Amino acid sequence: xxxxxxxxxxxxxxxxxxxxxxxxxxxxxxxxxxxxxxxxxxxxxxxxxxxxxxxxxxxxxxxxxxxxxxxxxxxxxxxxxxxxxxxxxxxxxxxxxxxxxxxxxxxxxxxxxxxxxxxxxxxxxxxxxxxxxxxxxxxxxxxxxxxxxxxxxxxxxxxxxxxxxxxxxxxxxxxxxxxxxxxxxxxxxxxxxxxxxxxxxxxxxxxxxxxxxxxx
Amino acid sequence: xxxxxxxxxxxxxxxxxxxxxxxxxxxxxxxxxxxxxxxxxxxxxxxxxxxxxxxxxxxxxxxxxxxxxxxxxxxxxxxxxxxxxxxxxxxxxxxxxxxxxxxxxxxxxxxxxxxxxxxxxxxxxxxxxxxxxxxxxxxxxxxxxxxxxxxxxxxxxxxxxxxxxxxxxxxxxxxxxxxxxxxxxxxxxxxxxxxxxxxxxxxxxxxxxxxxxxxx
Numbered sequence: 001x002x003x004x005x006x007x008x009x010x011x012x013x014x015x016x017x018x019x020x021x022x023x024x025x026x027x028x029x030x031x032x033x034x035x036x037x038x039x040x041x042x043x044x045x046x047x048x049x050x051x052x053x054x055x056x057x058x059x060x061x062x063x064x065x066x067x068x069x070x071x072x073x074x075x076x077x078x079x080x081x082x083x084x085x086x087x088x089x090x091x092x093x094x095x096x097x098x099x100x101x102x103x104x105x106x107x108x109x110x111x112x113x114x115x116x117x118x119x120x121x122x123x124x125x126x127x128x129x130x131x132x133x134x135x136x137x138x139x140x141x142x143x144x145x146x147x148x149x150x151x152x153x154x155x156x157x158x159x160x161x162x163x164x165x166x167x168x169x170x171x172x173x174x175x176x177x178x179x180x181x182x183x184x185x186x187x188x189x190x191x192x193x194x195x196x197x198x199x200x201x202x203x204x205x206x207x208x209x210x211x212x213x214x215x216x
Numbered sequence: 217x218x219x220x221x222x223x224x225x226x227x228x229x230x231x232x233x234x235x236x237x238x239x240x241x242x243x244x245x246x247x248x249x250x251x252x253x254x255x256x257x258x259x260x261x262x263x264x265x266x267x268x269x270x271x272x273x274x275x276x277x278x279x280x281x282x283x284x285x286x287x288x289x290x291x292x293x294x295x296x297x298x299x300x301x302x303x304x305x306x307x308x309x310x311x312x313x314x315x316x317x318x319x320x321x322x323x324x325x326x327x328x329x330x331x332x333x334x335x336x337x338x339x340x341x342x343x344x345x346x347x348x349x350x351x352x353x354x355x356x357x358x359x360x361x362x363x364x365x366x367x368x369x370x371x372x373x374x375x376x377x378x379x380x381x382x383x384x385x386x387x388x389x390x391x392x393x394x395x396x397x398x399x400x401x402x403x404x405x406x407x408x409x410x411x412x413x414x415x416x417x418x419x420x421x422x423x424x425x426x427x428x429x430x431x432x
Contacts, residue, residue: 079290079312
């Protein structure tokens with residue numbers, strides 16, 4: 001089902017972590033810096049508010065030619081005609097979401113090899129794997145799985161893996177060296193004083209490793 | 217779009233108000249007593265939990281031949297193939313939900329004449345109008361609109377009106393006498409020591425008034 005997406009620098013949003021800058025402004029700066037995909041995550045908004053935010057963000061990401069992935073909510077993804085949907089372990093089962101979201105891509109979160117293989121078998125288009133390192137951005141993230149586990153999962157599945165959790169400019173190169181398709185970040189981009197510059201720096205690191213990986 | 221539904225005794229669920237009795241047990245007792253339709257309302261559950269609860273409740277309501285309406289969440293309504301969807305003012309716009317929920321019925325909440333007429337114009341299949349009386353069951357309900365306002369709305373729209381908010385066995389007859397299609401309740405049924413008996417008593421009152429209304 002996957003339409004090839006550029007997963008290299010994957011931005012997850014969190015309005016509480018963007019230092020009070022408006023979300024669309026933060027996203028526009030991040031994409032200008034090199035973010036290749038935006039996942040909109042609103043765990044506390046009402047459905048109506050989430051819909052309005054998603055409409056606004058999708059108008060922006062369309063203009064910027066970047067795919068928009070909606071976290072958790074199939075209804076919002078359908079309502080705004082988003083390119084993708086990302087499901088966590090507490091969300092709808094993939095098989096159910098797929099019935100109503102065909103011809104789009106659906107990613108799944110996995111933090112163990114078993115969960116990753118199961119998600120692949122169920123037909124996930126990509127995996128979000130982590131938390132690789134300890135993280136404060138997502139309070140419900142479990143214990144860090146480490147680079148070794150990330151590498152094992154990456155090697156065991158055919159679908160693209162995006163690493164998430166505690167990734168920053170210091171550790172992004174070693175994460176990319178595991179062969180993942182990209183790195184996902186919230187505060188590593190959104191909480192930086194200069195979002196565009198932070199994204200640009202990360203994009204250079206990630207792109208360089210992605211190229212080395214392809215050549216090596 | 218409305219398939220004719222029996223809206224006479226409309227149960228809204230709230231797991232916090234059912235005195236710790238399991239939800240399916242409470243619903244089964246309520247339907248045995250005369251409840252004609254169940255709206256499942258889960259404002260705090262994760263999507264995955266809401267889905268599991270909705271699956272379980274829908275298996276039950278199907279067995280009991282009662283329509284199931286999902287509050288707020290189009291994704292859950294689709295996922296469990298519910299008969300209806302109920303949208304509040306903070307939920308998805310009706311026109312958006314309708315695109316993905318055709319041939320089913322969608323109700324809208326309205327607490328003013330303007331909102332009621334707008335909802336009818338947008339294509340709502342029925343209206344939930346209230347709170348008629350002050351209520352403690354729904355903390356985000358606004359001020360009571362009173363019987364006069366309920367009557368005015370009922371007279372102004374062609375679609376069925378279900379009255380909600382602070383309705384109990386004392387005031388149910390006067391509410392039905394405004395010509396509404398039914399009364400909706402949470403604690404008036406779920407918080408009663410004997411749910412089946414409470415529903416049966418209400419159903420008799422409501423059914424008697426509905427018959428009188430048809431004859432008069």
